[in-house]
């Protein structure tokens with residue numbers, strides 16, 4: 353059988369050139385109100401024979417793969433023993449492999465022991481993508497994230513202590529105009545408390561048919577204007593305290609692409625925000641925004 357992925361398939365932008373292997377299908381939570389990614393996909397962890405067959409097929413097509421991304425949603429939820437088997441086999445079968453990435457939820461880290469997480473780190477997981485979304489419990493509840501800020505921080509610390517580097521995302525505009533300041537300040541506080549290796553901003557983009565889309569149409573939720581998104585990001589950056597964290601807002605959903613190391617480059621990024629506020633022509637036009 354050939355190399356085959358069960359659609360739909362999602363991966364972080366920085367895994368665009370990675371070989372994708374599905375350890376799970378869908379997301380074990382599948383309830384966030386802004387997300388339709390896996391709505392029609394029933395969650396399950398694939399069996400070892402299925403994954404083994406996928407790796408055998410993939411290595412014929414991509415024998416020189418240097419990066420592998422373990423999909424779908426939160427593949428970290430899979431049993432540690434299964435993940436270790438996968439990691440061992442990909443290292444054996446892909447001799448040029450340099451990095452393995454994976455998505456995780458806080459509960460995935462909290463349910464594993466520190467020893468399990470250490471084994472996964474030593475077996476080669478090199479980057480974990482972790483959706484914080486917001487540092488405000490009020491907003492996390494509103495979007496049905498199913499996890500609290502303290503769980504996110506605890507899970508993040510547990511992973512990092514085991515040697516797993518984190519790439520955290522948050523969503524500008526997730527609380528709407530009303531909760532914008534709370535979202536900015538509390539997200540800055542939560543990100544600072546975790547102090548990940550990477551931090552990325554996405555901007556709220558409501559998919560058609562999502563729970564949030566229905567709220568928007570009923571007038572129960574409002575999107576930020578482009579200017580408000582910049583002001584929210586500005587407050588967030590003003591309140592952040594990070595050490596050597598690579599920050600990016602270059603995802604297609606954002607109005608202003610920024611890149612730098614926090615906190616070192618914070619003032620430069622704040623100056624760029626001020627420049628864009630004074631000259632909105634610097635912003636990405638609406639028709640070029642996407643997920």
Ligand code: SF4
Nearest residue numbers: 379382383384387425
């Ligand atoms: S945890 Fe991620 S993939 Fe799952 S529903 Fe929420 S945003 Fe979507």
